Amino acid sequence: MPSASEQDGGLRARLIEVGVDLVTTEGVQALSLREIARRAGVSHGAPRRYFPTHRELLSAIARRGFENLAARGAAAIGDGTASPREQLTTLGRMYLDFALTHRGMHELMFRHDLLESNELGLRETSLPIFALLTDLVGRARPGADARLVAGSLLANLYGIAQLWTWGSLQLTTGADDFAPLLRTALDAHLGPEG
């Protein structure tokens, strides 16, 4: 008897859910088509009915990661009454926290072979969050080219998440939590706090 969380929707939803579980517990290299099918209790040919190729299944799993991240973002900024700078700090901390807590998922989400093909709708997924970022940056730093600053800031956060995960920044900056680094990046792009 299937568990309550997967009793309902067909195989398609179950495959994605199994994939999400698998990538968070075992890492991204555990996401083979056959292993996902095995854990979903179906044969290795079954997923093909819903995902013509392995990469499309991976993309669907990664999309869940983006949705999760977006939901956390919405929850983090709350009613949006805080100052732009505070909201950006909260968003940055939330993102870095997500990347470090869900390493496997974060790695999957930004895999080149998924992002470069159009299967994963990166355009539709990332444009709204980029718009939000641009808006906040524009209000925090009127007069600057908000798109450029927001783009650089986003790249900065992403780079910190990456370099931090494999320990480069701990060694070189000597810090053991990412807060000072995040503050440095925000100070740089928004001007020092005050």
Next chain:
Amino acid sequence: MPSASEQDGGLRARLIEVGVDLVTTEGVQALSLREIARRAGVSHGAPRRYFPTHRELLSAIARRGFENLAARGAAAIGDGTASPREQLTTLGRMYLDFALTHRGMHELMFRHDLLESNELGLRETSLPIFALLTDLVGRARPGADARLVAGSLLANLYGIAQLWTWGSLQLTTGADDFAPLLRTALDAHLGPEG
């Protein structure tokens, strides 16, 4: 008869050279152990004598990428008489140019499964360039915590390279070359030029 470039040194050097060629021409997914061995003209078991595992061979190829990048960096800063800001601009442009020209190699160099294991000596490879960066940042912005700013700046450049390769930043910033973005990142971390 082997060509002049591979006449000499044993199989080990040839395997690495074939790998470098392969990753720049065909991409990172072409770097299977057996394909490298095939192009080197040996059986699939031969590499094992020099690289106990596939990942160690990949690490050796990636290390070549880091060495190449370091050489370009040394050539770019020249005699080091330019201002710190100018040197950082040159280095940043050089790095982004490298990342976009040698996409496959850049992707290989920063693969999680290679970086997280100690096979690729990321510590020894990246520490000197980080020291250089920290020094330049310290001179360009006295009074700031040079390690933190250099770390954030490095992450920023890396993030720009990544986001730019899969087109996110073109769409959102509307730019078709990365110079404005690079300038934004440098302005942010070093203060506006002038």
Next chain:
DNA sequence: AGATGGCATAGACAGTGTCTACCAAGAAGG
């Protein structure tokens, strides 16, 4: 000459993604 290495070959093994043929059960239509 005979033994000892270093080096490469070739085959096996488990595992992968994709493709194809098959099949079971239900719906639709006469």
Next chain:
DNA sequence: CCTTCTTGGTAGACACTGTCTATGCCATCT
């Protein structure tokens, strides 16, 4: 009711992959 068609899954094959092991060649040293 009986026949057809469609839906959704199974099972096996195929060409690959990385790793392991047994084998053999060939030069060098005793």
